[in-house]
Amino acid sequence: MSNTSENPKPSSSSAKMTLKTSDNELFEVEEAVAMKFCTVKQYFEDEKDSDVAARGSTTVIPLPNVHSAVLATLISYGKKLPQSNAVADNHEEEETKKKERKKYEQGLLKNLMPGELLDLISAANYLDFKEGLEFFNQALADHIQNKSVEYVRKFFGIKNDYEPHEEEKYREEYAWAFEGVDED
Protein backbone atom coordinates (compact mmCIF):
# COMPACT_ATOMS: atom_id res chain seq x y z
CA MET A 1 0.00 0.00 0.00
CA SER A 2 2.73 2.44 -0.88
CA ASN A 3 2.17 5.97 -1.91
CA THR A 4 5.47 7.05 -3.30
CA SER A 5 5.91 10.74 -3.90
CA GLU A 6 5.69 11.79 -7.52
CA ASN A 7 6.72 15.20 -8.72
CA PRO A 8 4.64 17.56 -6.63
CA LYS A 9 2.25 19.69 -8.64
CA PRO A 10 3.59 23.24 -8.58
CA SER A 11 0.06 24.65 -8.43
CA SER A 12 -1.07 22.63 -5.37
CA SER A 13 -2.79 24.91 -2.91
CA SER A 14 -1.44 23.28 0.23
CA ALA A 15 2.05 22.16 0.93
CA LYS A 16 2.70 18.47 1.16
CA MET A 17 5.08 16.51 3.27
CA THR A 18 6.52 13.09 2.88
CA LEU A 19 6.52 10.63 5.72
CA LYS A 20 8.61 7.49 5.70
CA THR A 21 7.47 4.46 7.67
CA SER A 22 9.36 1.69 9.41
CA ASP A 23 8.97 -0.55 6.37
CA ASN A 24 10.39 2.15 4.12
CA GLU A 25 7.12 3.16 2.51
CA LEU A 26 6.71 6.82 1.59
CA PHE A 27 3.47 8.70 2.19
CA GLU A 28 2.76 12.09 0.68
CA VAL A 29 0.47 13.96 3.02
CA GLU A 30 -1.07 17.41 2.98
CA GLU A 31 0.52 19.66 5.54
CA ALA A 32 -2.80 20.41 7.23
CA VAL A 33 -3.29 16.73 7.97
CA ALA A 34 0.32 16.01 8.88
CA MET A 35 0.30 18.86 11.38
CA LYS A 36 -2.26 16.95 13.43
CA PHE A 37 0.56 14.55 14.21
CA CYS A 38 2.26 16.73 16.78
CA THR A 39 5.49 14.74 16.58
CA VAL A 40 5.65 15.51 12.87
CA LYS A 41 4.76 19.13 13.55
CA GLN A 42 7.62 19.38 16.01
CA TYR A 43 10.05 17.84 13.56
CA PHE A 44 8.85 20.18 10.83
CA GLU A 45 9.16 23.24 13.02
CA ASP A 46 12.65 22.23 14.03
CA GLU A 47 13.58 22.01 10.36
CA LYS A 48 12.04 25.35 9.44
CA ASP A 49 15.16 27.32 10.10
CA SER A 50 17.12 25.38 7.59
CA ASP A 51 15.00 26.78 4.75
CA VAL A 52 13.61 23.39 3.93
CA ALA A 53 9.98 24.53 4.00
CA ALA A 54 10.56 26.95 1.19
CA ARG A 55 11.60 24.16 -1.08
CA GLY A 56 8.35 22.27 -0.60
CA SER A 57 8.04 18.57 -0.03
CA THR A 58 11.54 17.42 -0.53
CA THR A 59 11.93 16.66 3.17
CA VAL A 60 11.24 13.14 4.16
CA ILE A 61 10.27 12.77 7.79
CA PRO A 62 11.22 9.37 9.17
CA LEU A 63 8.78 7.51 11.39
CA PRO A 64 10.71 4.44 12.42
CA ASN A 65 8.08 3.31 14.90
CA VAL A 66 5.13 3.32 12.55
CA HIS A 67 4.23 0.65 10.01
CA SER A 68 2.75 1.66 6.66
CA ALA A 69 -0.62 -0.02 7.17
CA VAL A 70 -1.07 1.76 10.48
CA LEU A 71 -0.01 5.13 9.10
CA ALA A 72 -2.39 4.75 6.18
CA THR A 73 -5.31 4.35 8.57
CA LEU A 74 -4.22 7.26 10.74
CA ILE A 75 -3.81 9.54 7.74
CA SER A 76 -7.18 8.47 6.43
CA TYR A 77 -8.74 9.32 9.79
CA GLY A 78 -6.86 12.59 10.00
CA LYS A 79 -8.22 13.68 6.63
CA LYS A 80 -11.78 13.29 7.85
CA LEU A 81 -11.32 15.57 10.83
CA PRO A 82 -12.38 19.22 10.64
CA GLN A 83 -9.37 21.09 9.33
CA SER A 84 -8.08 23.91 11.48
CA ASN A 85 -7.53 26.16 8.52
CA ALA A 86 -10.93 25.53 6.99
CA VAL A 87 -13.48 28.28 6.63
CA ALA A 88 -16.11 28.09 9.36
CA ASP A 89 -19.24 26.34 8.12
CA ASN A 90 -22.74 27.31 8.92
CA HIS A 91 -24.74 25.10 11.27
CA GLU A 92 -26.27 22.93 8.55
CA GLU A 93 -22.99 22.19 6.82
CA GLU A 94 -21.48 21.37 10.19
CA GLU A 95 -24.26 18.90 10.95
CA THR A 96 -23.86 17.20 7.56
CA LYS A 97 -20.13 16.92 8.02
CA LYS A 98 -20.66 15.48 11.50
CA LYS A 99 -22.99 12.82 10.13
CA GLU A 100 -20.56 11.96 7.34
CA ARG A 101 -17.77 11.62 9.82
CA LYS A 102 -19.83 9.36 12.03
CA LYS A 103 -20.62 7.15 9.06
CA TYR A 104 -16.97 7.03 8.09
CA GLU A 105 -15.96 6.17 11.65
CA GLN A 106 -18.43 3.31 11.84
CA GLY A 107 -17.19 1.97 8.52
CA LEU A 108 -13.60 2.23 9.64
CA LEU A 109 -14.23 0.28 12.82
CA LYS A 110 -16.18 -2.39 10.97
CA ASN A 111 -13.20 -3.22 8.80
CA LEU A 112 -10.64 -3.16 11.56
CA MET A 113 -9.31 -6.22 13.24
CA PRO A 114 -9.38 -5.74 17.02
CA GLY A 115 -5.63 -6.40 17.21
CA GLU A 116 -4.99 -3.50 14.88
CA LEU A 117 -6.47 -1.15 17.46
CA LEU A 118 -3.50 -1.68 19.74
CA ASP A 119 -1.11 -0.83 16.93
CA LEU A 120 -3.12 2.24 16.01
CA ILE A 121 -3.15 3.43 19.60
CA SER A 122 0.61 2.91 19.97
CA ALA A 123 1.26 4.74 16.73
CA ALA A 124 -1.14 7.58 17.51
CA ASN A 125 0.60 7.96 20.85
CA TYR A 126 4.02 8.04 19.22
CA LEU A 127 2.83 10.59 16.67
CA ASP A 128 1.05 12.56 19.41
CA PHE A 129 -2.11 12.51 17.31
CA LYS A 130 -4.64 13.58 19.94
CA GLU A 131 -7.89 13.15 18.01
CA GLY A 132 -6.80 9.75 16.71
CA LEU A 133 -5.79 8.64 20.18
CA GLU A 134 -9.13 9.76 21.60
CA PHE A 135 -11.07 7.95 18.90
CA PHE A 136 -9.17 4.67 18.95
CA ASN A 137 -8.97 4.59 22.74
CA GLN A 138 -12.74 4.87 22.87
CA ALA A 139 -13.12 2.24 20.15
CA LEU A 140 -10.97 -0.19 22.07
CA ALA A 141 -12.79 0.54 25.34
CA ASP A 142 -16.12 -0.06 23.61
CA HIS A 143 -14.78 -3.30 22.18
CA ILE A 144 -13.58 -4.82 25.45
CA GLN A 145 -16.30 -3.38 27.68
CA ASN A 146 -18.42 -6.51 27.81
CA LYS A 147 -15.75 -9.11 27.26
CA SER A 148 -14.60 -11.79 29.63
CA VAL A 149 -11.42 -11.73 31.66
CA GLU A 150 -9.94 -14.54 29.54
CA TYR A 151 -10.59 -12.59 26.34
CA VAL A 152 -8.91 -9.49 27.70
CA ARG A 153 -5.87 -11.48 28.82
CA LYS A 154 -5.47 -13.02 25.36
CA PHE A 155 -6.08 -9.71 23.65
CA PHE A 156 -3.37 -7.85 25.53
CA GLY A 157 -1.07 -10.86 25.78
CA ILE A 158 -1.24 -10.81 29.57
CA LYS A 159 -0.31 -13.71 31.79
CA ASN A 160 -2.54 -14.38 34.76
CA ASP A 161 -0.53 -13.94 37.94
CA TYR A 162 -3.29 -14.78 40.41
CA GLU A 163 -3.34 -17.98 42.40
CA PRO A 164 -6.43 -20.03 41.52
CA HIS A 165 -7.91 -19.61 45.02
CA GLU A 166 -7.33 -15.84 44.90
CA GLU A 167 -9.12 -15.52 41.63
CA GLU A 168 -11.93 -17.78 42.78
CA LYS A 169 -12.45 -15.68 45.91
CA TYR A 170 -12.62 -12.50 43.89
CA ARG A 171 -15.07 -13.94 41.40
CA GLU A 172 -17.33 -15.01 44.24
CA GLU A 173 -17.24 -11.60 45.90
CA TYR A 174 -18.11 -9.80 42.68
CA ALA A 175 -20.17 -12.49 41.01
CA TRP A 176 -22.61 -9.91 39.66
CA ALA A 177 -19.81 -8.19 37.71
CA PHE A 178 -19.18 -11.42 35.80
CA GLU A 179 -22.76 -11.80 34.65
CA GLY A 180 -24.02 -10.94 31.21
CA VAL A 181 -20.60 -11.02 29.62
CA ASP A 182 -20.11 -11.74 25.91
CA GLU A 183 -19.12 -15.30 25.17
CA ASP A 184 -15.66 -15.70 23.77
Place this chain on the structure above:
Amino acid sequence: MSQSKMSNTSSKWRWGRRWRSCRLRLSSNNNLPSLPEELLEEILVRLPVKSLLRFRCVQKSWSTLVQNPTFIAKHLRHHQTKTKNPSILVEGLDKIEDLQYLLQSHPDEGGGVRVLDFKGDSMGRLLTVYTKMFACINGIICIAGILRGHYGFILWNPAIRKGKIIPYTQSPNCPPDALSGLYFAFGFDQNSNDYKVVRVVEHKKKSAENSITRYCNAFYVYSLRAECWTQIFGTPIHHNNIKLHSCCNEIYFNGVHHWIGFLNSEPGDSYDHHIILSFDMSHEVFQIIRFPDMFFPNKTLAVFNDCLACIVYGINEYIDIWVMREYGVEDSWTKQLVVGHLLGIQRPLQLLGNEEILLVDENQTLVLYNIGSQEIKILQRTGYPKIFMPRRAIVYVESLVSFTGGIVFES
Protein backbone atom coordinates in the same frame (compact mmCIF):
# COMPACT_ATOMS: atom_id res chain seq x y z
CA MET B 1 -11.86 -20.71 12.65
CA SER B 2 -13.72 -19.72 15.75
CA GLN B 3 -16.24 -16.96 15.54
CA SER B 4 -17.61 -14.98 18.42
CA LYS B 5 -21.33 -14.39 18.75
CA MET B 6 -22.59 -11.13 17.35
CA SER B 7 -22.25 -8.48 19.98
CA ASN B 8 -24.55 -5.53 20.26
CA THR B 9 -22.21 -3.27 18.38
CA SER B 10 -22.59 -3.05 14.65
CA SER B 11 -19.14 -4.45 13.90
CA LYS B 12 -18.42 -8.15 13.80
CA TRP B 13 -15.32 -8.89 15.79
CA ARG B 14 -13.60 -12.15 15.09
CA TRP B 15 -11.25 -13.70 17.52
CA GLY B 16 -9.14 -16.54 16.38
CA ARG B 17 -6.33 -17.58 14.15
CA ARG B 18 -7.23 -15.18 11.37
CA TRP B 19 -6.80 -11.93 13.23
CA ARG B 20 -3.87 -13.19 15.18
CA SER B 21 -1.92 -13.93 12.01
CA CYS B 22 -3.10 -10.63 10.59
CA ARG B 23 -1.77 -8.91 13.61
CA LEU B 24 1.63 -10.49 13.20
CA ARG B 25 1.68 -9.43 9.58
CA LEU B 26 0.58 -5.85 10.18
CA SER B 27 2.31 -5.48 13.48
CA SER B 28 4.38 -2.39 13.86
CA ASN B 29 7.86 -2.44 15.28
CA ASN B 30 6.36 -1.93 18.70
CA ASN B 31 7.78 -4.98 20.39
CA LEU B 32 6.24 -4.39 23.79
CA PRO B 33 4.23 -7.38 24.93
CA SER B 34 1.53 -5.14 26.30
CA LEU B 35 0.61 -1.50 26.28
CA PRO B 36 2.53 0.80 28.59
CA GLU B 37 0.56 1.73 31.69
CA GLU B 38 -0.22 5.32 30.64
CA LEU B 39 -1.86 4.10 27.45
CA LEU B 40 -3.66 1.32 29.28
CA GLU B 41 -4.98 3.84 31.76
CA GLU B 42 -6.45 5.95 28.96
CA ILE B 43 -8.43 2.97 27.79
CA LEU B 44 -9.53 1.72 31.20
CA VAL B 45 -10.68 5.16 32.30
CA ARG B 46 -13.38 4.98 29.63
CA LEU B 47 -14.88 1.74 30.90
CA PRO B 48 -17.96 1.46 33.10
CA VAL B 49 -17.52 0.37 36.73
CA LYS B 50 -18.86 -3.15 36.18
CA SER B 51 -16.23 -3.86 33.52
CA LEU B 52 -13.43 -2.44 35.65
CA LEU B 53 -14.42 -4.53 38.66
CA ARG B 54 -14.36 -7.62 36.50
CA PHE B 55 -11.04 -6.71 34.88
CA ARG B 56 -9.36 -6.41 38.25
CA CYS B 57 -9.12 -10.17 37.80
CA VAL B 58 -7.05 -9.91 34.61
CA GLN B 59 -3.76 -9.33 36.37
CA LYS B 60 -2.60 -8.04 39.74
CA SER B 61 -1.26 -4.81 38.29
CA TRP B 62 -4.70 -4.09 36.80
CA SER B 63 -6.28 -4.56 40.22
CA THR B 64 -3.80 -2.16 41.76
CA LEU B 65 -4.47 0.38 39.03
CA VAL B 66 -8.24 0.24 39.38
CA GLN B 67 -8.03 0.73 43.14
CA ASN B 68 -5.61 3.63 42.92
CA PRO B 69 -7.32 6.84 44.20
CA THR B 70 -5.74 8.86 41.38
CA PHE B 71 -7.20 6.53 38.80
CA ILE B 72 -10.57 6.57 40.57
CA ALA B 73 -10.61 10.37 40.48
CA LYS B 74 -9.56 10.39 36.82
CA HIS B 75 -12.27 7.87 35.95
CA LEU B 76 -14.91 9.95 37.72
CA ARG B 77 -13.78 13.16 36.05
CA HIS B 78 -13.84 11.53 32.65
CA HIS B 79 -17.37 10.26 33.09
CA GLN B 80 -18.60 13.51 34.62
CA THR B 81 -17.34 15.59 31.73
CA LYS B 82 -17.84 13.24 28.82
CA THR B 83 -21.29 11.91 29.63
CA LYS B 84 -23.77 13.58 27.33
CA ASN B 85 -26.88 11.73 28.42
CA PRO B 86 -26.54 11.16 32.14
CA SER B 87 -28.52 8.72 34.21
CA ILE B 88 -30.96 10.06 36.75
CA LEU B 89 -31.39 8.91 40.30
CA VAL B 90 -35.04 9.26 41.26
CA GLU B 91 -36.49 9.18 44.73
CA GLY B 92 -40.18 8.52 45.02
CA LEU B 93 -42.91 7.30 47.29
CA ASP B 94 -44.48 4.00 46.48
CA LYS B 95 -46.95 4.07 49.30
CA ILE B 96 -47.50 6.62 51.99
CA GLU B 97 -44.06 7.37 53.45
CA ASP B 98 -42.37 4.42 51.81
CA LEU B 99 -39.37 5.58 49.81
CA GLN B 100 -38.11 3.91 46.68
CA TYR B 101 -35.02 4.67 44.64
CA LEU B 102 -34.60 4.12 40.94
CA LEU B 103 -31.69 4.52 38.62
CA GLN B 104 -33.13 5.68 35.33
CA SER B 105 -30.81 5.76 32.35
CA HIS B 106 -31.34 8.50 29.80
CA PRO B 107 -33.82 7.70 26.99
CA ASP B 108 -31.03 8.18 24.44
CA GLU B 109 -28.97 5.55 26.20
CA GLY B 110 -31.68 2.92 26.34
CA GLY B 111 -33.89 4.32 29.08
CA GLY B 112 -33.60 1.22 31.26
CA VAL B 113 -34.53 1.30 34.92
CA ARG B 114 -32.83 -0.32 37.84
CA VAL B 115 -34.70 -0.41 41.13
CA LEU B 116 -32.33 0.11 44.03
CA ASP B 117 -34.01 -2.27 46.36
CA PHE B 118 -32.89 -1.72 49.89
CA LYS B 119 -35.47 -3.87 51.53
CA GLY B 120 -34.56 -7.07 49.80
CA ASP B 121 -30.90 -7.11 50.73
CA SER B 122 -28.52 -6.75 53.61
CA MET B 123 -28.97 -3.00 53.78
CA GLY B 124 -32.69 -3.43 54.18
CA ARG B 125 -32.16 -5.43 57.31
CA LEU B 126 -30.16 -2.58 58.72
CA LEU B 127 -32.13 0.37 57.51
CA THR B 128 -35.63 0.08 58.80
CA VAL B 129 -36.85 3.55 58.10
CA TYR B 130 -35.25 5.85 55.64
CA THR B 131 -36.42 9.29 56.23
CA LYS B 132 -34.75 12.03 54.41
CA MET B 133 -32.09 13.49 52.29
CA PHE B 134 -31.03 12.07 49.28
CA ALA B 135 -27.93 13.50 47.79
CA CYS B 136 -25.48 12.07 45.33
CA ILE B 137 -21.90 13.22 45.11
CA ASN B 138 -19.22 11.50 43.04
CA GLY B 139 -21.43 8.48 42.55
CA ILE B 140 -22.12 8.09 46.29
CA ILE B 141 -25.69 8.26 47.51
CA CYS B 142 -26.34 9.53 51.01
CA ILE B 143 -29.56 8.64 52.81
CA ALA B 144 -30.57 9.45 56.36
CA GLY B 145 -32.57 6.96 58.29
CA ILE B 146 -33.01 4.82 61.31
CA LEU B 147 -30.87 1.75 61.56
CA ARG B 148 -31.34 -0.84 64.26
CA GLY B 149 -33.11 1.74 66.35
CA HIS B 150 -30.35 4.31 65.94
CA TYR B 151 -30.20 7.34 63.77
CA GLY B 152 -27.68 7.08 61.02
CA PHE B 153 -26.61 7.79 57.50
CA ILE B 154 -25.82 5.41 54.75
CA LEU B 155 -23.22 6.26 52.14
CA TRP B 156 -23.83 3.90 49.30
CA ASN B 157 -22.20 3.37 45.93
CA PRO B 158 -24.73 1.41 43.82
CA ALA B 159 -22.15 0.88 41.05
CA ILE B 160 -19.84 -1.19 43.24
CA ARG B 161 -22.73 -2.30 45.49
CA LYS B 162 -20.96 -1.42 48.70
CA GLY B 163 -21.59 1.13 51.38
CA LYS B 164 -20.90 2.43 54.84
CA ILE B 165 -23.10 3.27 57.79
CA ILE B 166 -22.49 6.32 59.93
CA PRO B 167 -24.48 6.31 63.14
CA TYR B 168 -25.15 9.38 65.23
CA THR B 169 -26.96 10.17 68.43
CA GLN B 170 -29.51 12.93 68.50
CA SER B 171 -28.39 15.99 70.40
CA PRO B 172 -29.48 15.88 74.02
CA ASN B 173 -29.48 19.66 74.25
CA CYS B 174 -32.97 20.33 73.07
CA PRO B 175 -36.07 18.78 74.63
CA PRO B 176 -37.66 16.38 72.17
CA ASP B 177 -40.98 18.17 71.99
CA ALA B 178 -39.32 21.33 70.77
CA LEU B 179 -37.70 19.51 67.86
CA SER B 180 -39.35 20.92 64.81
CA GLY B 181 -37.09 19.99 61.94
CA LEU B 182 -34.17 17.96 60.76
CA TYR B 183 -32.21 18.88 57.65
CA PHE B 184 -29.22 17.32 56.09
CA ALA B 185 -26.55 17.86 53.51
CA PHE B 186 -23.85 15.72 51.96
CA GLY B 187 -20.79 17.07 50.25
CA PHE B 188 -17.16 16.71 49.30
CA ASP B 189 -14.34 18.90 50.55
CA GLN B 190 -11.90 19.10 47.67
CA ASN B 191 -9.17 20.66 49.76
CA SER B 192 -8.95 17.86 52.26
CA ASN B 193 -10.34 15.13 49.97
CA ASP B 194 -12.98 14.41 52.58
CA TYR B 195 -16.68 13.58 52.41
CA LYS B 196 -18.87 15.39 54.91
CA VAL B 197 -22.38 15.04 56.19
CA VAL B 198 -24.17 17.99 57.74
CA ARG B 199 -27.06 17.73 60.16
CA VAL B 200 -29.23 20.68 61.12
CA VAL B 201 -31.40 20.26 64.20
CA GLU B 202 -34.10 22.85 64.45
CA HIS B 203 -36.25 23.65 67.44
CA LYS B 204 -38.90 26.22 68.05
CA LYS B 205 -39.09 28.79 70.79
CA LYS B 206 -42.17 30.84 71.16
CA SER B 207 -41.62 34.31 72.46
CA ALA B 208 -44.31 35.26 74.93
CA GLU B 209 -44.48 39.00 74.17
CA ASN B 210 -45.15 39.18 70.49
CA SER B 211 -45.63 35.47 69.83
CA ILE B 212 -43.21 35.40 66.99
CA THR B 213 -41.87 31.95 66.56
CA ARG B 214 -38.15 31.86 66.83
CA TYR B 215 -36.19 29.05 65.39
CA CYS B 216 -32.93 27.84 66.77
CA ASN B 217 -30.75 25.72 64.62
CA ALA B 218 -27.87 23.57 65.77
CA PHE B 219 -25.37 22.51 63.15
CA TYR B 220 -23.25 19.39 63.20
CA VAL B 221 -20.70 18.29 60.64
CA TYR B 222 -19.38 14.77 60.22
CA SER B 223 -16.03 14.26 58.59
CA LEU B 224 -15.48 10.87 57.01
CA ARG B 225 -11.74 11.13 57.44
CA ALA B 226 -11.88 12.09 61.09
CA GLU B 227 -14.85 9.77 61.68
CA CYS B 228 -16.38 12.18 64.15
CA TRP B 229 -19.03 14.85 64.52
CA THR B 230 -18.28 18.47 65.32
CA GLN B 231 -20.78 21.11 66.29
CA ILE B 232 -20.43 24.45 64.53
CA PHE B 233 -20.95 27.53 66.69
CA GLY B 234 -20.89 31.26 66.46
CA THR B 235 -21.75 31.75 62.84
CA PRO B 236 -23.84 34.76 61.77
CA ILE B 237 -26.60 32.30 61.08
CA HIS B 238 -27.13 31.82 64.77
CA HIS B 239 -28.17 35.43 65.17
CA ASN B 240 -30.89 35.20 62.63
CA ASN B 241 -34.29 33.68 62.84
CA ILE B 242 -34.12 31.22 60.01
CA LYS B 243 -36.56 28.49 59.21
CA LEU B 244 -35.39 26.08 56.61
CA HIS B 245 -38.06 25.05 54.22
CA SER B 246 -36.34 22.39 52.29
CA CYS B 247 -38.38 19.72 50.74
CA CYS B 248 -36.84 18.40 47.60
CA ASN B 249 -35.77 21.82 46.38
CA GLU B 250 -32.20 22.07 47.55
CA ILE B 251 -29.02 21.63 45.57
CA TYR B 252 -25.34 20.90 45.95
CA PHE B 253 -23.26 23.07 43.67
CA ASN B 254 -19.56 23.81 43.50
CA GLY B 255 -18.77 22.28 46.84
CA VAL B 256 -21.55 24.22 48.54
CA HIS B 257 -24.89 22.92 49.73
CA HIS B 258 -27.87 25.25 49.31
CA TRP B 259 -31.09 25.01 51.30
CA ILE B 260 -34.15 27.20 50.83
CA GLY B 261 -35.66 28.89 53.86
CA PHE B 262 -37.32 31.90 55.43
CA LEU B 263 -35.68 34.71 57.28
CA ASN B 264 -37.52 36.73 59.85
CA SER B 265 -35.04 39.44 60.62
CA GLU B 266 -36.92 41.88 62.80
CA PRO B 267 -39.48 41.23 65.51
CA GLY B 268 -42.75 42.57 64.24
CA ASP B 269 -41.60 41.88 60.70
CA SER B 270 -44.64 40.37 59.13
CA TYR B 271 -42.71 39.58 56.03
CA ASP B 272 -40.82 36.36 55.61
CA HIS B 273 -37.92 36.89 53.29
CA HIS B 274 -37.19 33.92 51.14
CA ILE B 275 -33.57 33.04 51.28
CA ILE B 276 -30.98 30.51 50.36
CA LEU B 277 -28.89 29.24 53.23
CA SER B 278 -25.66 27.87 51.88
CA PHE B 279 -22.94 25.84 53.54
CA ASP B 280 -19.45 25.63 52.07
CA MET B 281 -18.13 22.14 52.65
CA SER B 282 -14.47 23.11 52.53
CA HIS B 283 -14.49 26.22 54.67
CA GLU B 284 -17.47 25.12 56.75
CA VAL B 285 -19.09 28.54 56.57
CA PHE B 286 -22.67 29.63 56.03
CA GLN B 287 -23.97 32.35 53.79
CA ILE B 288 -27.40 33.86 53.29
CA ILE B 289 -28.47 34.75 49.76
CA ARG B 290 -31.79 36.46 49.21
CA PHE B 291 -34.26 35.77 46.45
CA PRO B 292 -36.05 38.47 44.52
CA ASP B 293 -39.67 38.67 45.69
CA MET B 294 -40.99 37.71 42.30
CA PHE B 295 -39.84 34.12 42.75
CA PHE B 296 -43.35 33.06 43.56
CA PRO B 297 -44.89 30.71 44.54
CA ASN B 298 -42.67 27.67 44.09
CA LYS B 299 -38.94 27.36 43.80
CA THR B 300 -36.49 24.61 43.12
CA LEU B 301 -32.76 25.22 43.05
CA ALA B 302 -30.81 23.98 40.06
CA VAL B 303 -27.65 24.49 38.06
CA PHE B 304 -27.70 26.15 34.67
CA ASN B 305 -24.67 27.11 32.60
CA ASP B 306 -22.38 26.41 35.55
CA CYS B 307 -24.25 28.96 37.64
CA LEU B 308 -26.63 28.62 40.55
CA ALA B 309 -30.15 28.74 39.16
CA CYS B 310 -33.71 28.66 40.37
CA ILE B 311 -36.70 27.09 38.69
CA VAL B 312 -39.76 29.19 39.49
CA TYR B 313 -43.20 27.81 38.78
CA GLY B 314 -46.76 27.39 39.96
CA ILE B 315 -48.64 30.35 38.54
CA ASN B 316 -49.34 29.20 35.03
CA GLU B 317 -48.18 26.69 32.45
CA TYR B 318 -44.82 28.34 32.12
CA ILE B 319 -41.66 27.71 34.04
CA ASP B 320 -39.14 30.48 34.58
CA ILE B 321 -35.49 29.71 34.92
CA TRP B 322 -33.55 32.37 36.79
CA VAL B 323 -29.80 32.33 36.96
CA MET B 324 -27.55 34.00 39.48
CA ARG B 325 -24.98 35.28 37.03
CA GLU B 326 -22.54 36.25 39.73
CA TYR B 327 -22.54 33.86 42.62
CA GLY B 328 -23.50 35.53 45.88
CA VAL B 329 -24.47 38.82 44.26
CA GLU B 330 -28.19 39.20 44.85
CA ASP B 331 -28.62 41.79 42.12
CA SER B 332 -27.32 39.39 39.53
CA TRP B 333 -30.41 37.18 39.48
CA THR B 334 -31.47 37.24 35.84
CA LYS B 335 -34.41 35.60 34.16
CA GLN B 336 -32.55 33.38 31.74
CA LEU B 337 -35.43 31.75 29.94
CA VAL B 338 -39.06 30.80 30.04
CA VAL B 339 -40.02 27.21 29.37
CA GLY B 340 -43.46 26.43 28.16
CA HIS B 341 -46.28 26.18 27.24
CA LEU B 342 -46.51 23.01 29.32
CA LEU B 343 -49.83 21.36 29.86
CA GLY B 344 -50.56 18.61 32.26
CA ILE B 345 -47.42 19.14 34.24
CA GLN B 346 -47.48 18.97 37.99
CA ARG B 347 -44.03 20.33 38.71
CA PRO B 348 -40.42 20.44 37.55
CA LEU B 349 -37.86 18.25 39.29
CA GLN B 350 -34.45 19.09 37.92
CA LEU B 351 -32.47 20.49 35.05
CA LEU B 352 -30.35 18.05 33.12
CA GLY B 353 -27.50 20.02 31.69
CA ASN B 354 -28.62 23.17 29.93
CA GLU B 355 -30.95 21.54 27.48
CA GLU B 356 -33.38 19.32 29.27
CA ILE B 357 -35.74 19.59 32.18
CA LEU B 358 -37.12 16.68 34.12
CA LEU B 359 -40.75 17.10 35.13
CA VAL B 360 -43.52 15.18 36.81
CA ASP B 361 -46.85 15.22 35.08
CA GLU B 362 -50.32 14.94 36.55
CA ASN B 363 -50.18 11.16 36.33
CA GLN B 364 -47.00 11.03 38.38
CA THR B 365 -45.04 10.09 35.28
CA LEU B 366 -41.54 11.35 34.71
CA VAL B 367 -41.23 13.43 31.60
CA LEU B 368 -38.11 14.74 29.93
CA TYR B 369 -38.57 18.00 28.04
CA ASN B 370 -35.99 19.34 25.64
CA ILE B 371 -35.97 23.11 25.97
CA GLY B 372 -34.60 23.79 22.50
CA SER B 373 -36.52 21.32 20.41
CA GLN B 374 -39.56 21.30 22.74
CA GLU B 375 -39.61 17.55 22.36
CA ILE B 376 -41.23 15.60 25.15
CA LYS B 377 -40.04 12.15 26.14
CA ILE B 378 -42.02 10.10 28.56
CA LEU B 379 -39.71 7.97 30.62
CA GLN B 380 -40.70 4.36 30.45
CA ARG B 381 -42.85 2.99 33.17
CA THR B 382 -41.75 -0.61 32.72
CA GLY B 383 -39.60 -1.62 35.62
CA TYR B 384 -41.09 0.99 37.88
CA PRO B 385 -42.91 -0.10 41.06
CA LYS B 386 -46.65 -0.16 40.62
CA ILE B 387 -47.24 2.99 42.58
CA PHE B 388 -44.43 5.48 42.34
CA MET B 389 -44.71 9.18 43.04
CA PRO B 390 -41.47 10.93 42.08
CA ARG B 391 -40.26 13.34 44.72
CA ARG B 392 -36.88 14.39 43.49
CA ALA B 393 -34.19 13.57 41.00
CA ILE B 394 -30.45 13.98 40.77
CA VAL B 395 -28.06 13.46 37.91
CA TYR B 396 -26.08 10.30 38.58
CA VAL B 397 -22.63 9.46 37.30
CA GLU B 398 -21.17 6.18 38.50
CA SER B 399 -17.82 5.96 40.22
CA LEU B 400 -15.43 3.54 41.87
CA VAL B 401 -15.29 5.49 45.12
CA SER B 402 -15.44 3.27 48.17
CA PHE B 403 -15.04 3.63 51.92
CA THR B 404 -13.20 1.58 54.47
CA GLY B 405 -13.50 1.22 58.17
CA GLY B 406 -16.54 1.41 60.36
CA ILE B 407 -19.66 -0.54 59.50
CA VAL B 408 -19.33 -1.54 55.90
CA PHE B 409 -22.01 -3.50 54.12
CA GLU B 410 -22.63 -5.02 50.73
CA SER B 411 -25.81 -5.00 48.77
